[in-house]
Amino acid sequence: MNIENTAELRLLVECARGGSLTAASRQMGITPAAASAMLKKLETRLGVRLAERSTRALRLTGAGERLRDYAQRALELLEEGVALASEGEDGGGQDRGATALRGRIRLSAPSDLTRRIVLPLLDDFLDRHPGVELQLNVGDALLDVVRDEVDLALRYGELADSRLVARKLHAGRRVLVASPDYLRRHxxxxxxxxxxxxxxxxxxxxxxxxxTWAFWRRDAMQAAPMEVAVQGRRAADDGGIAHQWALEGRGLTYKSDLDIRDSLASGALVDVLPDWVGRPMPLHALMPSQRFLPQRLKALVEHLAEGLRRSASARTG
Known part of the structure; x- marks a missing residue:
């Protein structure tokens, strides 16, 4: 074992967070000299340089960043374990700690999906678990789940990164939609x-x-898709903006069925080609690795999966 105590792990995390040994030492309540000595001792014992230092700043090396990622998750897992253990058992032997989730969850999710479907599920989860802190990154840019320090990412589409643990939350497709006003005019x-x-x-x-957009006839799903060229004066890297433009009658758009199902149900948008289906658009919950998955993270994934199942059943029932 090359880590002597959790203080070394915390030092590495605080160095990355504060960008200097001075900031890290302040957070840990020790002197900068003690922090420097602790970091040097850890590097010597591991036989690898963990940080590049200057007079004013500190930057983790590749090895330091890798260790920091595991250290942060290990510390959060330990914190959760201590919190659960401190709950103890009541007189009836019922483990109250099983529901006492604590700690931070850094979640990244697509913009339109978050605003229209995910936010109420997150609010419900936080109401049930007041010890959980949520940091939400909303946008359709594809963050690197490992490099960008994301605990959980909701992503559409097929998966290519074998480093990630994935849970499929919804097996959907894209749908061609437009507003009734656009269809009347054009x-x-x-x-x-x-x-x-x-x-x-x-x-x-x-x-x-x-x-190009791809379509399959509903009565010939095993056939090759029809790929059609598309053009237009509007393009966006935000699904919510594309959705809003479609609602305003600005054009046709090709969206995940999850994102637009309420607009379809209300009649604000119309399925333009009901005899055709679009490209598969599954929604996955992605996590960095199978190791160090805190209970709060597993619980949130299950909560989202159940919420999506209930929502789908309510609309088909």
């Missing part, structure tokens, strides 16, 4: 190959702008 396409004549609201993720 006509309703009856086939995907008519889309080139319409104003299509597209998505831009990173440097990639959508140029």
């Amino acid at each position: 006509g309703r396409p009856s086939h995907p190959d008519e889309l080139l004549a319409h104003e299509c609201i597209r998505f831009k993720i990173g440097d990639r702008l959508e140029r």
